[in-house]
Amino acid sequence: MAHAIDVYIISGFLGSGKTTLLLNWLEDAKREGLTPGVVVNEWGDVHVESDMYTGTKTVELLNGCICCTIQDDLKTELANFLSTTETVPDVLFIEGTGVADPLEVVDAVTDPAFYDKLQLQLVATVIDSARYLEFQSRLHSAKDVRQMLTQQIEAAPLLLLNKVDLISEKQKAKVHKKLSAVKQSEAVVLETEQASFSFQEARAVTGNAAPAKRHAKACSHDHDHDHDHHHHAHFDMHSFVPETTFSSQELQKSLTHLSGTLLRAKGVVETDEGKLVQFQWSGGDVMFRETTQTMPRIVLIGFGLDEAQIQSELSGASTSVNASGE
Numbered sequence: 001m002a003h004a005i006d007v008y009i010i011s012g013f014l015g016s017g018k019t020t021l022l023l024n025w026l027e028d029a030k031r032e033g034l035t036p037g038v039v040v041n042e043w044g045d046v047h048v049e050s051d052m053y054t055g056t057k058t059v060e061l062l063n064g065c066i067c068c069t070i071q072d073d074l075k076t077e078l079a080n081f082l083s084t085t086e087t088v089p090d091v092l093f094i095e096g097t098g099v100a101d102p103l104e105v106v107d108a109v110t111d112p113a114f115y116d117k118l119q120l121q122l123v124a125t126v127i128d129s130a131r132y133l134e135f136q137s138r139l140h141s142a143k144d145v146r147q148m149l150t151q152q153i154e155a156a157p158l159l160l161l162n163k164v165d166l167i168s169e170k171q172k173a174k175v176h177k178k179l180s181a182v183k184q185s186e187a188v189v190l191e192t193e194q195a196s197f198s199f200q201e202a203r204a205v206t207g208n209a210a211p212a213k214r215h216a217k218a219c220s221h222d223h224d225h226d227h228d229h230h231h232h233a234h235f236d237m238h239s240f241v242p243e244t245t246f247s248s249q250e251l252q253k254s255l256t257h258l259s260g261t262l263l264r265a266k267g268v269v270e271t272d273e274g275k276l277v278q279f280q281w282s283g284g285d286v287m288f289r290e291t292t293q294t295m296p297r298i299v300l301i302g303f304g305l306d307e308a309q310i311q312s313e314l315s316g317a318s319t320s321v322n323a324s325g326e
């Protein structure tokens, strides 16, 4: 291989706007005539957004955080990706799950096995500015959430303060202040709406500080691969096939009625009109958008979610798959 492939890692907490940024960068790269490749790591057992990457060489790592065995999977997938006879991409975008420590992805990419094949250019962390203060609050948020956010922010020389359309100037100032206590001193912080920061602009940042590099610490998560569940620190994940139809208002109502702490929900549901749509929920309104997916699915992630209530509010049937920890 003549040149190593430039790698850009997109990090950020659940629902912050990583996929939105990835889609922007994919378009930018293609417009420039580059051939991009994508690695997406999803916390769900089904990738409900896979139709968004049609036409791009994509590797999906499902059901996990990129850590421990999943980190080994990432290395294996990267090796497979690089050894296929198809066109080698010019640039590779890796989107971690919202509950991944980006340094674990950095470790995989900078593994000696790839030293002449992959060239890490940038770790960009996307931050949901509308939920950042809540997520960083000792009063309103769990320690795992605060730690995860801190790891993601500390690892990145580029921080995109996304969703600024949802907050006031006063809130924005508070977010900047909080962020400056955590971020790398040289980190570039930019405010965005719809993660509108182009790939060209991102490349200009790569001249700045390299991503922090430390060996990923030993995995402290509980994994029990003999059972049909995956445990992300203390995050519970539920994934199931809903057997009812929804309007966006009904889905909104059901999601916001759930006891425990729901951090993120997404999936594919059937509308009352019998059409399958993709839905997104990350703390605000439920958003529906067109999809070519052919199966309904709901994936939820949070803390202390009640399985029985999820069944009665959202599943509508007994086909529910509990993928939560413990």
Ligand SMILES: Nc1nc2c(ncn2[C@@H]2O[C@H](COP(=O)(O)OP(=O)(O)OP(=O)(O)O)[C@@H](O)[C@H]2O)c(=O)[nH]1
Pocket (backbone or CB within 6 Å): 012, 013, 014, 015, 016, 017, 018, 019, 020, 021, 097, 098, 162, 163, 164, 165, 166, 192, 193, 194, 195, 264, 280, 281, 282, 287
């Ligand atoms: N209001 C607002 N919504 C946004 C913005 N950026 C993204 N969104 C929406 O926020 C939701 C989550 O965005 P994604 O890009 O899927 O977030 P993600 O970080 O990939 O989410 P995970 O799948 O949980 O990792 C989607 O409904 C987006 O359309 C923004 O700047 N403002």
